[in-house]
Amino acid sequence: MIVLDMVMNLLIDSCPSYKERSENYMKENYEEGEERLLYMEMSDLAEHIVAMYKNNQTDEFDKLFETIELLHTDGDRDVRVLASVGLLEDIQNHILRDEKLTLSAFETHLGSVSLEWWTHLINAWEGKSDYFGGPIKN
Template sequence: MVEPPITREDMFAPLLAADESFRPLWSAFLEEWADEAELPLYIALHALDEHIQEYLEAGRNEKLDAIFSVVERWHLHGDHYVRVAATVGLLEGLQNRLGAKPDKMAALERRLGPDCRRWWKRLNRFWQGDTDALSGLADRPSSP
């Protein structure tokens, strides 16, 4: 049986299962944006990249592998929105947040799955002037 793609409506469910400590942040986000017809998930992704940085700063790596397993699934099985959000919303946010902290950046990079690592490197190329580095991100079909 082919699994349907992960959509924006259900992308945070596996993350909450992987890391219960993100649930209070998610609940606060839902409460703050309850009146919106469509949740601004990039704001939630910003909270997630802060959460990941807190893990890195505290040297608490126990949940990072589980979190990045979910992010890898977003890249591999997400629909158009989820793939772009995982790259531009989360990975790029982490690069911006950790750019001046090479040790934390290296610790995070070691936890990236193959697809996440590929888009991480493409983001780096994009910011070095390769305007084609992110081509294909939104166009590729999600895989089951």
């Protein structure tokens, strides 16, 4: 099972172009031994992912989105929430800030479980679902 301490290393391994930016982010935002704010790191990664897409630099997307799917399927509850509310929702927010991008453009990259969370987040913000905690299973 994937736990929070494993998330950033998994994501950086699947998106090597983010490694240097992540290292700079760590230096600029944390003191030695300080607790990491993973939701803030997810926002920074989301910005990087959307910039990659805008610049047609999607060669890392297959591995990256496989990892995001893995976080949803093999992560503990905290990891699943971080992957959806932390990362997917931040990707959506960055997309919505750019009139040239659409949410549907990223759907082809998502695995089935990640797509379910992606759609659920959209539905929650559109008022079609009153529960932000994830897709409800019957």
